[in-house]
Amino acid sequence: MITVLGATGNTGGRVAARLAEAGEQVRAVSRSGRAVPGAEPWQGDAGDRDFLTRAFTGADAAYVLLPFDLFTPDYHTVQDRLGEAVTAALRAARVPYVVALSALGAEVPAGTGYLTALHRQEQRLRTLDADVLFLRPGLFFESFLYSLDAMRAEGVHADTIDPGTRLPMIATRDVGDAAAAALLTRTRTGVRELLGPVDLTVPEALADLGPRVGLPGLGYVRVPEEAMIGALEQVGMPPDVAALHVEMNAAFNSGLVRSSGRTADATTPTTVATWAGGLGVAASSSPFSSP
Ligand SMILES: NC(=O)c1ccc[n+]([C@@H]2O[C@H](COP(=O)([O-])OP(=O)(O)OC[C@H]3O[C@@H](n4cnc5c(N)ncnc54)[C@H](OP(=O)(O)O)[C@@H]3O)[C@@H](O)[C@H]2O)c1
Known part of the structure; x- marks a missing residue:
């Protein structure tokens, strides 16, 4: 039996679906308890250590992540609380094999915005008496969907990543597939970077995304950091969370967050065009529209 957080x-x-297809018994943990085909729903809060311990007890393996909420203040305090609960529960339930979702840049202890939370979580999970694989993906293609309503309203995408900064970007389905493959064999440990098919600039990614969400010619505006923080606060993001967003982007721009080099093992298949082709023009709207 395999327990999947954030299922x-x-x-x-994607992890839960792949495992169920392979005939594994899956506990699908989420706060909503929404049904996940082929899996047993486990509804509860990832900050509740006792609930998580029950969800992990009897599992041969687990997929873990840190859910995040961009509209709750004290981002790192909340992430630390969740991370401590997840780690304590894995320890209490003695789960022998863990695949943990982390991110590129998790080796850097500070100055990486949201990613610092994943550095701290890797440190915690390394204290377990378990085999652990850390998946470190680049920027999710899905991140652009947070701005979809703003793109539609303004006709451009605005952010603080420099237009010439080339980044590894990946479809979350490829992250899920890598995690499921590891959970089925339970042999791989250490760190695996997941970099998508090719490094991209933001304008390059938008050129492939725009036409597929009804925004042909979608452009990019690199805004000053203060303006970006103000815009994020206007849609309901607490000041500390908005500041972490621009800190993370600054770490991308400076190269503080970077891959250790593209290899075949780190390269994943799904392109922006393929991913966005499955969205349709009515792609889901931005969570920023309803803070
Ligand atoms: N965005 C990026 O570019 C990027 C890149 C690298 C790494 N990451 C990391 O990826 C992780 C997010 O992964 P994802 O995109 O797969 O997640 P996601 O799509 O945001 O889904 C979050 C999942 O966690 C559940 N959840 C939320 N809050 C919860 C809580 N308090 N207790 C229990 N379950 C809760 C949600 O369930 P319900 O909503 O159904 O309750 C959902 O299943 C984060 O740690 C992030 O730092 C992101």
């Missing part, structure tokens, strides 16, 4: 989300949903 109704981008990566966890």
Whole structure:
């Protein structure tokens, strides 16, 4: 039996589906308890250590992540609380094999915005008496969907990543597939970077995304950091969370967050065009529209 955290989300949903297809018994953990085909729904909060311990007890393996909420203040305090609960529960339930969703840049202890939370979580999970594989993906293609309503309203995408900065970007389905493959064999440990098919600039990614969401010619505007923080606060993001967004982008721009080099093992198949082709012009709207 394998327990999957975030099983109704981008990566966890894919993991749960792949495991169920392979005939594994799956516990699908989420806060909503929404049904996940082929899996047993486990509804509860990832900050509740006792609930998680029950969800992990009897599992041969687990997929874990840190859910995040961009509209709750004290981002790192909340992430630390969730991370401590997940780690304590894995320890209490003695789960022998863990695949943990992390991110590129998790080796850097500070100055990486949201990613610092994943550095701290890797540190915690390394204290377990378990085999652990850390998946470190680049930027999710799905991240652009947070701005879809703003793109539609403004006709451009605005952010603080420099237009010439080339980044590894990946479809979450490829992250889920890598996690499921590891959970089925339970042999791989350490760190695996997941970099998508090719490094891309933001304008290059938008050129492939725009036409597929009804925005042909979608352009990019690199805005000053203060303006970006103000715009994010206007849609309901707490100041500390908005500041972490621009800190992360600054770490991309400076190269503080970067891959250790593209290899065949780190390269994943899904392109922006393929991913966005499956969205349709009515692609889901931005969570920023309803903070
Ligand atoms: N965005 C990026 O570019 C990027 C890149 C690298 C790594 N990451 C990392 O990826 C992770 C997010 O993964 P994802 O995109 O697969 O997740 P996601 O799509 O945001 O889904 C989150 C999942 O967690 C569940 N959840 C949310 N809050 C919960 C709580 N308090 N207790 C229990 N379950 C809860 C949600 O369930 P319900 O909503 O159904 O309750 C859902 O199943 C984060 O740690 C992020 O830092 C992101």
